[in-house]
Amino acid sequence: xxxxxxxxxxxxxxxxTRNPFSLAKYLKTEIFYWDLPPDIKGFYQYExxxxxxxxxxxxxxxEQLIVCAHELGHxxxxxxxxxxxxxxxxxxxxxxxxIEANTFAAHLLIPDENLFDYDEQKxxxxxxxxxxxxxxLVKLKCKRLF
Numbered sequence: 001x002x003x004x005x006x007x008x009x010x011x012x013x014x015x016x017t018r019n020p021f022s023l024a025k026y027l028k029t030e031i032f033y034w035d036l037p038p039d040i041k042g043f044y045q046y047e048x049x050x051x052x053x054x055x056x057x058x059x060x061x062x063e064q065l066i067v068c069a070h071e072l073g074h075x076x077x078x079x080x081x082x083x084x085x086x087x088x089x090x091x092x093x094x095x096x097x098x099i100e101a102n103t104f105a106a107h108l109l110i111p112d113e114n115l116f117d118y119d120e121q122k123x124x125x126x127x128x129x130x131x132x133x134x135x136x137l138v139k140l141k142c143k144r145l146f
Contacts, residue, residue: 001103007076008107018108020068024053029075031068033057042067044074045082051075062132066105073104099140106141109133 012018015026024031029051036042036056041063045052053071055064074081078097110131128138 001100004073004077004100004103005107005112008104011076011108018111020065020072020105020108023108024068024072024075027051027072027075029053029072031055033064042071043082044071044078046075046080051079066109066133066137069105069108070101072108073101077101077104102137103140106133106137110138110141 011023015023017023021031031053032055034054034057036054036058038056038058040056041059042053042055045054053068053075055067055071059067074097077100081097110127110133124135124138124142127142128135131138
């Protein structure tokens with residue numbers, strides 16, 4: 001999904017950050033932390049030309065970053081579409097909009113520069129560990145390598 005990578009690149013070029021919380025603020029997308037059931041990580045909602053991201057307040061800061069990146073993907077790629085809850089198994093979704101949001105999160109949280117020196121010594125596990133992201137996001141980012 002080259003167009004998603006280009007969208008992330010344009011955002012980074014314009015705002016100089018890959019932090020989804022900062023980008024949400026620049027893009028006037030409100031973030032709320034709610035006490036959601038454990039299997040619900042977050043969701044995106046669009047209402048009256050306003051964008052809202054809801055994040056489970058019980059998640060670790062690393063998980064909140066990933067959820068924010070995923071939901072920001074929905075806010076930018078599927079603006080007027082209210083998304084269902086991001087559940088713990090969303091990374092395995094075959095739903096087109098979920099795959100696009102995951103791809104957005106992967107490109108946002110894993111800079112291309114870190115893949116240029118990819119070799120047999122640097123595994124996808126190393127990349128996931130370096131960026132503190134799930135292996136599934138690294139696989140989406142590196143799809144052309146596998």
